[in-house]
Amino acid sequence: MLxxxxxxxxxxxxxxxxxxxxxxxxxxYGPSGAGKSLTLLCLAGLLRPDTGWVRLxxxxxxxxxxxxxxxxxxxxxxxxxxxxxxxxHLTVVGNLSYGLNRLPRADAQxxxxxxxRLLRLEGFAARYPGDLSxxxxxxxxxxxxxxxxxxxxxxxxxxSALDQMERERLRDEVMELLAGFGGTTLLVTHSLQEAYxxxxxxxxxxxxxxxxxxxxEEVLRHPRTRRVAEHVGASNIFQGEVIGPSTLSxxxxxxxxxxxxxxxxxxxxxxxxxxxxxxxxxxxxAGRVNVVSGRLVRExxxxxxYLLSVRADGGPAExxxxxxxxxxxxxxxxxxxxxxxxxxxxxxxxLHVLETxxxxx
Amino acid sequence: xxxFPILFSLRVAALSTLFxxxxxxxxxxVLTRTRFPGRSLLESILLLPLVxxxxxxxxxxxxxxxRSGPLGAALEAAxxxxxxxxxxxxxxxxxxxxxxxxxxVQAAFEAVxxxxxxxxxxxxxxxWVFATVTxxxxxxxxxxxxxxxxxxxxxxxxxxxxxxxxxxGRTQTLALAIYDAVQSNDLAQANRLALITILIVAGLLLFLNRLPRVRL
Numbered sequence: 343m344l345x346x347x348x349x350x351x352x353x354x355x356x357x358x359x360x361x362x363x364x365x366x367x368x369x370x371y372g373p374s375g376a377g378k379s380l381t382l383l384c385l386a387g388l389l390r391p392d393t394g395w396v397r398l399x400x401x402x403x404x405x406x407x408x409x410x411x412x413x414x415x416x417x418x419x420x421x422x423x424x425x426x427x428x429x430x431h432l433t434v435v436g437n438l439s440y441g442l443n444r445l446p447r448a449d450a451q452x453x454x455x456x457x458x459r460l461l462r463l464e465g466f467a468a469r470y471p472g473d474l475s476x477x478x479x480x481x482x483x484x485x486x487x488x489x490x491x492x493x494x495x496x497x498x499x500x501x502s503a504l505d506q507m508e509r510e511r512l513r514d515e516v517m518e519l520l521a522g523f524g525g526t527t528l529l530v531t532h533s534l535q536e537a538y539x540x541x542x543x544x545x546x547x548x549x550x551x552x553x554x555x556x557x558x559e560e561v562l563r564h565p566r567t568r569r570v571a572e573h574v575g576a577s578n579i580f581q582g583e584v585i586g587p588s589t590l591s592x593x594x595x596x597x598x599x600x601x602x603x604x605x606x607x608x609x610x611x612x613x614x615x616x617x618x619x620x621x622x623x624x625x626x627x628a629g630r631v632n633v634v635s636g637r638l639v640r641e642x643x644x645x646x647x648y649l650l651s652v653r654a655d656g657g658p659a660e661x662x663x664x665x666x667x668x669x670x671x672x673x674x675x676x677x678x679x680x681x682x683x684x685x686x687x688x689x690x691x692x693l694h695v696l697e698t699x700x701x702x703x
Numbered sequence: 704x705x706x707f708p709i710l711f712s713l714r715v716a717a718l719s720t721l722f723x724x725x726x727x728x729x730x731x732x733v734l735t736r737t738r739f740p741g742r743s744l745l746e747s748i749l750l751l752p753l754v755x756x757x758x759x760x761x762x763x764x765x766x767x768x769x770r771s772g773p774l775g776a777a778l779e780a781a782x783x784x785x786x787x788x789x790x791x792x793x794x795x796x797x798x799x800x801x802x803x804x805x806x807x808v809q810a811a812f813e814a815v816x817x818x819x820x821x822x823x824x825x826x827x828x829x830x831w832v833f834a835t836v837t838x839x840x841x842x843x844x845x846x847x848x849x850x851x852x853x854x855x856x857x858x859x860x861x862x863x864x865x866x867x868x869x870x871x872g873r874t875q876t877l878a879l880a881i882y883d884a885v886q887s888n889d890l891a892q893a894n895r896l897a898l899i900t901i902l903i904v905a906g907l908l909l910f911l912n913r914l915p916r917v918r919l
Contacts, residue, residue, distance in 0.1 A: 388821050414825045421825045427818040431839045440835075441826030490826065 344494055344526045348394025348404060350384055357381060357391075357550040367520065367527040368555075369537035372547035372573065378530040379424070381547070382496045385528070386421045387414035398526075399493050415441070420487030420495045425503045426479050428471040428486070434458070435467045437482050441490040457485045460519070476504050477512050484519050495520075495527045501536060513540065534575055538562070546573050563692075567699045568611055576613040576694070577665050584608045590693075593661040595654060598631050598690040611696040616649070617667040618692035621676065622685040632688040638680055639663060641673075648673045652686055664688075707872055708880035709899060715789070715876060716856035719796030723852045726797075727804025728845065732833070734805070735812040753802040757861020760798060764866050768794070791867035792874050796856035803855055804848040811844020812837065843914060850911045854904045 347360040357377040361368075370378050383389040385396060387403065390411050396404040398419070403412045429437050438457055442450040458464050461481040471479055480500060487495055500516055501509050517540060520527060531537050537544050538558055545555035546565075554561055554570045565571035571579055582590040582597065584606050590597045604610060627633050640651035640663075647670055651663040664686060668678075678684070734746055752760050768775040768785045775785055785791050815837055823832040838845070860878040867874040869883060877900050884893035 383821070386821075386825050388824060413828070415827050417825075419825065421822060423818045423822055425818070427816065427822040429819060429823070429836060431836075440823065443827060443831070486822075486826075 343399055344385075344528070345397040346385065346395070348384060348391035348396060348406070350380060350389060350391040352380070355380075355550060357384070358394075359547060359550070359552045361545055361552050361555055363526050363528060363543065363545070363555075365524065365526050366543070367529055367541045368543040368545060369529045369531055369541035369558075370545050370547055371531055371534060371537040374532055376548045377550040378532070378547055379498055380550075382421070382498050382528070382530055385494070386419050386496055387412060387417050418490070418493045420490060420492035422483045422487045422495070422497045422500055424498045424500075426471075426483035428479060428482055430471050433468050433470055434463055434474070434482055437471065437486050438489050440486065453489055457489045460522075461485045476508055477515065480504075480512055481515070481519070484516065488519070488523060493525045495523060495525060497527065497529045499530055499532070501531075501533075516540070534573075544574075546570050548573060562615070564694055565613065566697050568613075568696050569699060571613045571694075571696060576615045578616060578619065578662075579611060579613045579696070580662055581609060581611050584610060588690075593654075594656060595634055597688060597693060599693045599695065600691045601693070601695055603695060611698075613694050613696055614664075614688055614692050616665040618689060619664060619666045620687040620689065621650075621666065621668055621672060621678075622687050623676070624685055627685050630687055632690055632693075634664075634686050634688065636664070636684060636686060638678060638682050638684050641678065641680055646670065648678075650678070652684055655683075705871075708875050708877045708896065711789070711792075711875065712857055712877040713903075715792045715796050715859075716853050718793045719800055719856040719859075720849055720853045722793070722797045723800045723804045723856075724845075724849050727801055727848065727852070728808050728838075730801075731805050731808035731812055732837075735809055749805050750802045752798050752862075757799070757859075758865055761795065761862040761865025764794065764798065764862065768866065786866060787868045787870065787874060789867070789874060792859075792863050792876060795862035795866045796859045799859045799862055800852035800855040803851045807848025807851060808841065808845050811841035811848070814844065815840045846914065847911055850907050854907055857900065857903060 343365065344361070344363040349356060349358040355377070357380045359377065359381050370381060372378050380389065384391050391404060391406060393406045394404070395402065395406065398417070402410055403417050404410060429440065432440065435454055438454050439450055442453060445453070458467055461484070463478060463481060466474065466478060471482065474482065501513055504512055513536065529537070529541055541558060543556065544558045544561045546553045546561060548569065553573070554566045561570070562574050562576070565574050565576055568579055580592055582592040584603045585591045585596075586606060588599055588603060590599055590603065590610070590612065599612070622630060622633055634654050636652040636654040638650060639653045642649040648668045650666040650668050652666060653663050654661060666686065730749060734742065765786065766772050768778070768791070770776065770779060770786065778785055783790070785794065819840065820832060820836055823836040827835070858878055859876065860882070863876055864879060869875050869879040871883070875883065877896055881893050881896045881900070884890070884896065
């Protein structure tokens with residue numbers, strides 16, 4: 343278990359993350375410049391935070407007030423750097439065994455052999471990183487981090503050095519190799535898709551702070567604030583007024599919400615994910631709740647679906663357009679075209695009320 | 704032909720390369736990997752011998768290391784005579800070549816990917832990282848600096864003349880012997896010595912250019 347709360351100042355940027363991560367894989371997800379890699383360098387012991395503490399399975403790695411800062415190589419923290427940072431002048435075996443210098447020679451050799459088997463690199467033991475494929479380099483980098491049997495493994499954008507074709511294959515490979523790792527893994531990524539597929543927990547970071555952390559479904563379905571909602575792709579963010587125990591008025595359109603609502607009269611922000619908004623056939627509108635009529639104002643083809651923008655009828659322009667992900671076949675069957683009238687449903691169990699952000703108070 | 708200037712110069716250049724190499728690598732590491740107030744001042748001072756007239760550098764070294772100089776008196780009390788001995792020639796060549804080593808090694812250290820060093824730091828202690836990652840990755844630049852230092856030490860003239868004099872058979876280097884030969888109108892001797900110098904330095908540069916690049 344990793345437990346951290348520290349502050350690190352560099353230039354005008356303040357990195358001040360607070361996070362608890364259990365065994366298993368946690369994604370540290372955020373845009374570039376959010377402080378992801380800095381967090382990783384602080385945890386690895388390569389940067390020294392100004393204040394705060396880091397604990398790993400009960401061991402104190404950092405306690406600024408007590409002057410404790412365990413050197414990087416004594417932390418039992420393995421790091422897989424962006425673009426791998428393999429030692430170009432050492433062979434695969436040299437890279438893998440680099441951190442095993444305190445082990446008796448025979449034990450180190452045994453571990454290296456076992457790791458080569460695990461990485462399926464037995465035939466490449468004497469190769470140099472320059473002669474390996476991207477996937478093989480990645481395996482060596484992972485192996486180099488895992489072979490020292492760390493309690494915490496840090497992965498900095500492990501897939502960013504690869505092209506789209508390789509990315510999915512190697513993502514599965516990373517997952518496979520990590521399946522046998524019993525410690526805590528922190529995956530730094532700017533790809534929500536990568537975070538979602540690889541991690542069971544997601545921590546959203548921006549501006550040097552962890553905005554929200556928790557199980558991935560929780561973070562995606564119930565972002566705490568507008569900022570988190572924007573980061574996790576809950577891109578339909580609207581403002582409404584509470585008018586009943588479970589009813590919102592969105593510029594005159596009444597919406598049922600399953601979640602508990604603040605008292606009537608409150609102005610709230612709420613969100614709904616584009617893939618949760620349903621297109622409804624005109625003859626099936628009757629009897630459904632939260633059906634809104636509108637006009638299709640934009641459409642854009644994506645790889646497997648369409649991105650639609652619908653403007654609700656009667657609502658003012660500032661209400662905002664509703665973005666929908668719609669499957670290709672439905673788009674085809676409904677003969678959708680920009681300008682035509684459509685019915686959409688906003689499922690009550692998918693409408694989520696956002697907290698007011700500190701900055702907005 | 705008297706072989707003393709050739710052998711003496713080779714010995715002086717070898718020793719000064721050793722000293723400038725060790726000092727220069729250490730100073731280059733300090734300049735590239737640490738931040739402290741006065742760093743750029745130190746860097747400027749280190750580069751002074753490159754831009755100052757050698758006689759100026761030699762003059763102040765003479766004051767410092769001479770018998771009545773603060774350092775020279777102490778060394779002489781310890782039984783180490785400097786001025787007008789072979790040691791002075793080595794010091795002169797070391798001072799002249801140190802900036803070249805510092806500059807070359809600094810560039811070589813800066814070219815080492817900091818992420819590779821960071822990765823090493825997560826696995827081993829700092830001195831090991833320096834010895835097993837930083838040095839091997841910078842070796843080509845370091846070697847280039849050492850070869851430049853050797854060539855510079857071989858050709859040192861001004862500082863050597865000020866500090867070691869030009870005593871035939873004792874402190875007369877190749878460069879000084881050539882000057883001496885020209886002064887005494889022995890152009891054939893000057894020509895021989897000059898050609899030998901060219902051969903040595905050209906050979907070194909050829910070797911430098913044929914070094915394999917590190918595999919990346």
